[in-house]
Amino acid sequence: IRKQKIIPVAQYGGRHAVTMLPGGGIGPEVMGYVREIFKYIGAPIDFEVVDIDPTVDNDEDVQYAITTIKRNGVGLKGNIETKSEAAYVTSRNVALRNELDMYAYVLNCKSFPGVPTRHKDIDVVIIRQNTEGEYAMLEHESVYGVIESMKVVTATNSERVCRFAFEFAKRNGRKKVTTVHKANIMKLSDGLFLETSRRLARDEYPEIEHNDMIIDNCCMQLVAKPHQFDVMLMTNLYGSIVSNVVCGLLGGAGLLSGRNYGDHYAVFEPGTRNTGTAIAGKNIANPIAMINASVDMLEHLGHHYHADLIRRAVNKTINVDKIVTPDVGGTASSTEVVNNIMVNIGKMARG
Ligand code: ADP
Numbered sequence: 001i002r003k004q005k006i007i008p009v010a011q012y013g014g015r016h017a018v019t020m021l022p023g024g025g026i027g028p029e030v031m032g033y034v035r036e037i038f039k040y041i042g043a044p045i046d047f048e049v050v051d052i053d054p055t056v057d058n059d060e061d062v063q064y065a066i067t068t069i070k071r072n073g074v075g076l077k078g079n080i081e082t083k084s085e086a087a088y089v090t091s092r093n094v095a096l097r098n099e100l101d102m103y104a105y106v107l108n109c110k111s112f113p114g115v116p117t118r119h120k121d122i123d124v125v126i127i128r129q130n131t132e133g134e135y136a137m138l139e140h141e142s143v144y145g146v147i148e149s150m151k152v153v154t155a156t157n158s159e160r161v162c163r164f165a166f167e168f169a170k171r172n173g174r175k176k177v178t179t180v181h182k183a184n185i186m187k188l189s190d191g192l193f194l195e196t197s198r199r200l201a202r203d204e205y206p207e208i209e210h211n212d213m214i215i216d217n218c219c220m221q222l223v224a225k226p227h228q229f230d231v232m233l234m235t236n237l238y239g240s241i242v243s244n245v246v247c248g249l250l251g252g253a254g255l256l257s258g259r260n261y262g263d264h265y266a267v268f269e270p271g272t273r274n275t276g277t278a279i280a281g282k283n284i285a286n287p288i289a290m291i292n293a294s295v296d297m298l299e300h301l302g303h304h305y306h307a308d309l310i311r312r313a314v315n316k317t318i319n320v321d322k323i324v325t326p327d328v329g330g331t332a333s334s335t336e337v338v339n340n341i342m343v344n345i346g347k348m349a350r351g
């Protein structure tokens with residue numbers, strides 16, 4: 001879904017400037033593949049690369065990244081490592097999403113026919129509140145040995161993300177929205193979120209079926225009977241967990257891409273937001289998730305020709321050629337996957 005209010009700003013002669021945040025771990029190498037493919041097909045994108053050093057003890061890099069995303073309107077992002085467990089070093093990823101007010105996260109989860117998995121033909125969309133809830137980063141030790149962590153749920157942000165989910169369902173021909181929560185225990189916070197979704201469903205989107213499910217049952221239902229879900233709507237931490245459950249069902253961390261939206265900016269990234277530190281530099285990281293994120297970005301900017309070309313070449317590589325990395329049961333290296341995608345692009349662009 002592309003909200004009408006999101007207007008990409010910097011555009012010179014039909015080209016778009018996009019902020020690229022390679023991040024840590026496998027980020028730089030998978031970004032390198034995206035740049036190779038974009039160069040090969042002549043995608044009209046100019047990347048403004050911002051490296052964020054997670055070991056530096058100030059947030060100047062993050063502030064600079066935020067400034068460039070505000071200028072460009074759009075970002076492509078790898079995961080930035082939060083190395084330190086020291087309490088004062090907060091996650092740069094969370095800071096970025098919060099400061100850009102990207103309140104909605106969208107993860108399209110559609111099975112790849114060529115990837116062997118327990119369940120076939122899953123097609124769900126997870127929509128997650130992306131800026132508050134358990135990620136408020138407000139924790140303190142009230143008295144010695146007692147930690148309090150604030151989960152912040154506001155009416156404004158609940159309403160924005162709930163409306164986003166119903167609008168998404170409406171515009172994309174989806175039939176049902178399921179609100180996932182724990183309102184039986186967290187009566188006020190999750191209660192507000194659940195009530196907001198119920199009110200919108202009843203008053204503004206009567207044509208869309210709405211139900212709700214408690215998060216624990218939801219996880220069981222997902223691994224056992226995933227086909228009952230269509231659009232899933234939830235608060236921040238549940239969204240993180242459920243996203244990973246569904247990515248696991250579909251073939252792991254290396255395939256799906258996720259989208260962060262606010263009213264003004266959009267940032268695209270791999271769906272599970274992994275850093276992949278342990279597999280960096282070994283030519284084994286699955287490049288697909290980041291390539292799919294770049295395709296989402298092209299689509300968002302209206303470059304449908306280039307987006308379709310890459311998307312078809314990627315899908316053929318996974319489903320027909322079955323040239324995939326070990327995480328999805330293949331034997332190919334990262335670069336072999338990328339080369340195969342480029343060969344497919346070459347054939348498709350001519351044919
Ligand atoms: P860690 O928790 O050690 O930082 P991550 O969160 O980076 O690990 O990733 C979780 C798991 O997913 C790891 O086993 C990692 O190897 C795997 N993973 C993440 N991204 C990819 C990818 N693009 N290709 C293959 N495996 C990946």
Ligand code: MG
Pocket residue numbers: 273274275276
């Ligand atoms: Mg991690």
